[in-house]
Amino acid sequence: MTDHVDVLIVGAGLSGIGAAHHLQEAFPGKTYTILEARDAIGGTWDLFRYPGVRSDSDMYTLGYRFRPWTEAKAIADGPSILSYVQATAAEAGITRHIRFGHRVVRAAWSGQDARWTVEATGPDGQTVTLTCGFLLLCSGYYRYDQGYQADLPGIGNFGGQVVHPQFWPPDLDYAGKRVVVIGSGATAVTLVPALAQTAAHVTMLQRSPTYILTMPSEDGIATRLRKLLGPRRGYTATRWKNVVMTTLIYRLSRRKPDMIRGWIRSMAVRQLPAGYDVDTHFKPAYNPWDQRLCLVPDGDLFAAISEGRASVATDRIATFTADGLRLESGAELPADIVVTATGLQLLALGGIELTVDGEPVRLPERMAYKGMMLSGVPNFAFTIGYTNASWTLKADLVSEFVCRLLKHMDKGGYDTCVPVNDDPTVTEQPLLDFQAGYVLRVIDQFPRAGSRAPWRLAQNYARDVVTLRFGKIDDGSMRFSARITGSTRRGAGRERDPVI
Numbered sequence: 001m002t003d004h005v006d007v008l009i010v011g012a013g014l015s016g017i018g019a020a021h022h023l024q025e026a027f028p029g030k031t032y033t034i035l036e037a038r039d040a041i042g043g044t045w046d047l048f049r050y051p052g053v054r055s056d057s058d059m060y061t062l063g064y065r066f067r068p069w070t071e072a073k074a075i076a077d078g079p080s081i082l083s084y085v086q087a088t089a090a091e092a093g094i095t096r097h098i099r100f101g102h103r104v105v106r107a108a109w110s111g112q113d114a115r116w117t118v119e120a121t122g123p124d125g126q127t128v129t130l131t132c133g134f135l136l137l138c139s140g141y142y143r144y145d146q147g148y149q150a151d152l153p154g155i156g157n158f159g160g161q162v163v164h165p166q167f168w169p170p171d172l173d174y175a176g177k178r179v180v181v182i183g184s185g186a187t188a189v190t191l192v193p194a195l196a197q198t199a200a201h202v203t204m205l206q207r208s209p210t211y212i213l214t215m216p217s218e219d220g221i222a223t224r225l226r227k228l229l230g231p232r233r234g235y236t237a238t239r240w241k242n243v244v245m246t247t248l249i250y251r252l253s254r255r256k257p258d259m260i261r262g263w264i265r266s267m268a269v270r271q272l273p274a275g276y277d278v279d280t281h282f283k284p285a286y287n288p289w290d291q292r293l294c295l296v297p298d299g300d301l302f303a304a305i306s307e308g309r310a311s312v313a314t315d316r317i318a319t320f321t322a323d324g325l326r327l328e329s330g331a332e333l334p335a336d337i338v339v340t341a342t343g344l345q346l347l348a349l350g351g352i353e354l355t356v357d358g359e360p361v362r363l364p365e366r367m368a369y370k371g372m373m374l375s376g377v378p379n380f381a382f383t384i385g386y387t388n389a390s391w392t393l394k395a396d397l398v399s400e401f402v403c404r405l406l407k408h409m410d411k412g413g414y415d416t417c418v419p420v421n422d423d424p425t426v427t428e429q430p431l432l433d434f435q436a437g438y439v440l441r442v443i444d445q446f447p448r449a450g451s452r453a454p455w456r457l458a459q460n461y462a463r464d465v466v467t468l469r470f471g472k473i474d475d476g477s478m479r480f481s482a483r484i485t486g487s488t489r490r491g492a493g494r495e496r497d498p499v500i
């Protein structure tokens with residue numbers, strides 16, 4: 001017999017565990033299962049094991065709304081974040097709902113039965129089938145089985161070791177070695193100071209610079225607010241303080257890019273040695289927040305450079321040689337180990353094949369409703385966090401909205417909800433309005449956003465709180481129907497409403 005649950009969650013990362021927590025708090029009586037492809041909780045925070053791995057946004061906003069982050073560090077290391085997710089799952093009894101080693105490959109919606117049939121590949125390669133009333137994807141946004149490999153000319157010549165941060169060998173000994181880290185994103189700027197603690201020297205090789213902003217690793221105001229208001233209220237106050245701060249920096253970056261550019265530059269100048277060529281290595285050609293801004297706790301990257309343990313080369317690889325790299329400028333970079341911090345390979349909705357009443361769902365032909373559901377796809381939601389703020393801010397709101405939706409359906413006796421875009425004046429926009437290479441490479445495989453609410457993606461937490469936490473559920477774009485009674489959103493007709 002096929003198992004049936006009310007809600008099926010895909011993924012036991014930060015989002016999936018958070019979603020399960022919201023769901024069981026709101027509906028103690030509903031059944032749910034989490035299908036997780038890997039053998040562990042934590043997703044990103046379990047997968048990435050490179051030295052120094054840490055958050056690059058503050059934990060007061062990367063933490064769940066319902067569980068205060070109580071550690072001193074606002075920028076936390078990977079293992080602490082993993083423990084936080086694991087403890088959330090264990091304390092709320094979520095772990096026993098997870099089926100590990102189950103990779104979901106397809107999901108088929110039947111309007112007749114008002115349910116999804118979900119197929120997963122189980123631990124022994126067997127096909128496991130479940131059915132559910134609502135399907136909630138918390139499958140992240142990138143491929144776990146491979147990272148992005150940039151073109152590395154002449155890599156076959158290199159006699160040293162090449163490592164991708166997504167697959168860091170636990171026994172890699174870099175003490176006393178010359179290391180070149182290729183890349184200038186969050187991973188590269190994290191790795192460089194961490195490796196530089198024991199390596200002979202670390203060079204960050206970048207084609208072009210990134211905006212790098214120093215942030216204190218501990219938040220003194222948060223500590224004072226916690227003492228003053230207690231852990232829970234102090235956490236909420238700090239969360240909002242940080243939301244306001246990051247929104248302000250983001251807004252100013254868009255409206256007054258020169259001002260923010262100057263501010264970031266002056267901070268870098270203050271932390272680097274006198275006469276350092278800041279403009280070659282730390283002055284990007286694009287505006288702040290055209291791509292994600294990189295945070296460095298307590299300026300650790302700048303300290304490693306100032307102390308001569310690390311350096312930056314802004315150049316292109318001409319070819320790898322037996323003992324390092326030759327750059328287009330003619331410079332040689334000797335290396336024992338090369339780390340290709342060249343990024344992630346984005347993957348939409350966990351690579352799961354969706355069909356609705358036998359019709360394949362082609363993602364680029366669908367519009368995202370409130371950045372979390374798909375036009376014409378019933379009883380389905382997905383979690384993709386913000387690009388300009390912490391992921392969990394949006395993940396919490398998605399879970400809260402799904403709970404509100406389910407409550408509305410229970411109250412109205414509906415078994416189907418589906419967002420429908422029948423407004424011809426809504427025009428298409430990219431789902432991620434972000435110029436980073438790893439986004440541009442794949443954005444045409446993702447669903448689209450629309451030019452106005454509820455299809456427009458605001459990337460604005462405060463606005464999303466208003467619409468997702470408090471906004472109308474029955475907003476005209478969301479259509480409800482019931483299979484048995486034939487009642488519809490407006491209570492008319494005995495026929496089932498056409499859902500698409």
Ligand SMILES: Cc1cc2nc3c(=O)[nH]c(=O)nc-3n(C[C@H](O)[C@H](O)[C@H](O)COP(=O)(O)OP(=O)(O)OC[C@H]3O[C@@H](n4cnc5c(N)ncnc54)[C@H](O)[C@@H]3O)c2cc1C
Nearest residue numbers: 011013014015037043044055056057104139140350390391
């Ligand atoms: C190194 C690194 C640092 C980051 N730092 C930050 C940060 O500081 N702040 C921030 O906001 N964001 C950060 N991010 C983004 C980060 O991914 C999110 O913050 C968050 O961890 C995402 O959680 P998630 O549960 O949605 O996805 P993931 O952590 O990716 O977890 C998804 C889970 O779903 C499972 N899964 C996927 N597909 C399937 C399938 N088909 N079937 C079954 N299971 C499946 C995966 O195995 C995984 O366990 C970072 C990302 C990386 C890679």
